[in-house]
Amino acid sequence: MKKVAFQGERGAFSEIAAVRYFNNNISLSPSLSFSEVFEKINHGKVQYGVVPIENSLYGSVFETYDLLSEYSFPIIGELNLQIKHNLLAKKNYNLKEVKKIYSHPQALGQCSAFLKKIKSAEIFPFYDTAGAAKIISDSEEVSAAIASSEAAKIYGLKILRRNIQNNENNFTRFLVLGKRPAAKKYKKPKSSICFELKSIPGALFKALSVFALREIDLLKIESRPIPHKPFQYLFYVDFQGNLDDEVIKLAVAHLAEISLEIQKFGTYETGKTFYG
Amino acid sequence: MKKVAFQGERGAFSEIAAVRYFNNNISLSPSLSFSEVFEKINHGKVQYGVVPIENSLYGSVFETYDLLSEYSFPIIGELNLQIKHNLLAKKNYNLKEVKKIYSHPQALGQCSAFLKKIKSAEIFPFYDTAGAAKIISDSEEVSAAIASSEAAKIYGLKILRRNIQNNENNFTRFLVLGKRPAAKKYKKPKSSICFELKSIPGALFKALSVFALREIDLLKIESRPIPHKPFQYLFYVDFQGNLDDEVIKLAVAHLAEISLEIQKFGTYETGKTFYG
CATH class of the missing domain: 3.40.190.10 (Periplasmic binding protein-like II)
Known part of the structure; x- marks a missing residue:
């Protein structure tokens, strides 16, 4: 049986996300912190981790973004879960x-x-x-x-x-992480990468143009500070397509021309939404 | 004497920022929350508010971004403060x-x-x-x-x-807000706006192109979720230049073609950095 780590006590929304994604065929590993989830994957104590990446009311979960870049584990899936209190x-x-x-x-x-x-x-x-x-x-x-x-x-x-929340439009998007990428075919593949840009004029515009010029659909962009470089940023982007597609490979090669570093978090199926 | 609100107890880093910015010529109004700072400006209890907008290690202060859009007060200045613990x-x-x-x-x-x-x-x-x-x-x-x-x-x-922090590169950028824009000349003007894009392909790329095509330097981009529209975003950008410059007016008019709404937070002098 697959072992899956999540942050929180039993009954946390991350546990619900894990159970929905894996259809119950899992043994659950509650963890004290997000970094404990990543450490458990790293040391092979679990095969998978399920972590929140953004909420439709509160925005991105920055600790998850920073840990993604620190550990560089492949994203093997995602899902959206409606939050009902x-x-x-x-x-x-x-x-x-x-x-x-x-x-x-x-x-x-x-x-x-x-x-x-x-x-x-x-x-x-x-x-x-x-x-x-x-x-x-x-x-x-x-x-x-x-x-x-x-x-x-x-x-x-x-x-x-039941359902005592102010706003029905309360969704959290969760990522499913593993140590090895899932090798399979996708109906609607989505990919995630992050990059640090060179200090050149219009760098971010040029970075986005590598996708726009090839008609690759950009789904999300997020920036995080680089700790040892005040007010410089690491950019995380999600886009539609498979990192193995020829056009995506060309876009990433083009991006490399203007980047100091690129990290690839892999390709996965665009997530389903689970209501309640 | 100018009255200035900040969040926190006396001795908070926001108070230090206020004192550095106004050179001591102020009466201080400590406040329980960021929204109390905005409310005090709104009701004329203070002329100015000083609020953190981003930290070089932790990233953006989202509550400030959301309140900026809610109240739409002009930004009249900014400064960077080195944080020493x-x-x-x-x-x-x-x-x-x-x-x-x-x-x-x-x-x-x-x-x-x-x-x-x-x-x-x-x-x-x-x-x-x-x-x-x-x-x-x-x-x-x-x-x-x-x-x-x-x-x-x-x-x-x-x-x-003294100075017991791990990392010397710990800076917080603060905004100075007022109810009316400061009418003056700038050495190195900087402007801030936010916008909600229409749902069209490559919308963000097109939004950034209105600046890049006119060689306007984009300094920061941040996205925040729109509460009643799951996984849609409001984009905040800072760029070099004055909202009264002809080229900036043209860029903003161009941006309006692809935006549902644009908010302008005004033009202000690019901030100085205060060490310790």
Whole structure:
């Protein structure tokens, strides 16, 4: 059985993403941090890791971008997961009885309209949504947590209210990483690379032109600071196509003319979206 | 006297940035959050706000980008400040005596090499560097805080060790915001805008070409998600030049042809760098 690492406690949204992607045929390896996920892949403790790369409300997850460049593992897949928050508790409390509500600050923010209506409860930020579900399951307080419905199953909690997030358009895109690229055919291949540009006028425009001139569809561009070079950036791009296609090879060779360094994270199938 | 708002307690790096920029001729208005800074400008409680926009090690400050677009205040200036961390305490303790060290998680991370050598102290993450200096000044514990040397002055603390950060290349760029643009001449004008592109092939390439074709130097590009449109982005760009220059006006008009919306944040003098 495939071993898959993710960051967070059991019931975290990264676990849900892993289970959806691999269709349940996996053994799960919860990890304390994103870098622990990368280290487990590196040392062969797991075959795969599932990490968030961007959220449609909050933007990119920079730690993941920086670790991608540090470890240079191939991306073997991706998926989009709709984020649905629920209010969980040990018993079927009336909302007015609940004294404390725990969750990750981002989840609390995403449910602010719902929380405003509950005047009787104090709000406590916690490091993790699933971790919040875990602690209330161990506690004697009349408390609740905001977390996934999977966390309710895992920790034996009741769902007091479903889908309490302000905005339905809350999606997180996850990457599936391995140590070796998946050798297969793709229906709609997508590729990711990053590069550091030479200091030449119009460098970024020239970099994007290597794709535009060949009609390669650019899907995302992200920049990250280079730590030892103040206010210089590493650019990460996703584009439609296979790194083995002739036209993509030519584009990457063209990009190399104006880059100091290029890293390739591989080709993978464009991700599906899972709702709820 | 000009009133200037910044986020953080007295002694925060944003306060140092404000004092360097305005040469001390200001009355300071500490604020709980970035949005409080924007609200104070909006309601005329202060004339100016000073907010961080990017750090050379950690990257962009997204909350600032999102608030820029929400309030659309003109940027009237910028500066770069070298971030130097110090270990502060109430008395000239020997390092071995210190039992607890408080600071913001980023500051703790930036001083990790120094902290590894102090085996006797426990490390406590705190919401703010200057706030950490403030609480140890009120406490009877043998504790220390990592913060600016200005925080030491403000809270009457001793500097046990200076410049304890891992990396000297730690700079934060700050923006100075007002409610009205500063009408003046510039030595080296810089301008900032943001735009939402139409859904057309090669849209970002075409957007950058409006600058490249006119030899306008693009200095920074950043993308932020649009909350109600999953995986679509608002692009923020900084470029050399004045929004009143004929060539820049033409470039912006050209950009408008392929954009749904353009916001202009104004023209300002390219920032100086302040060391330590």
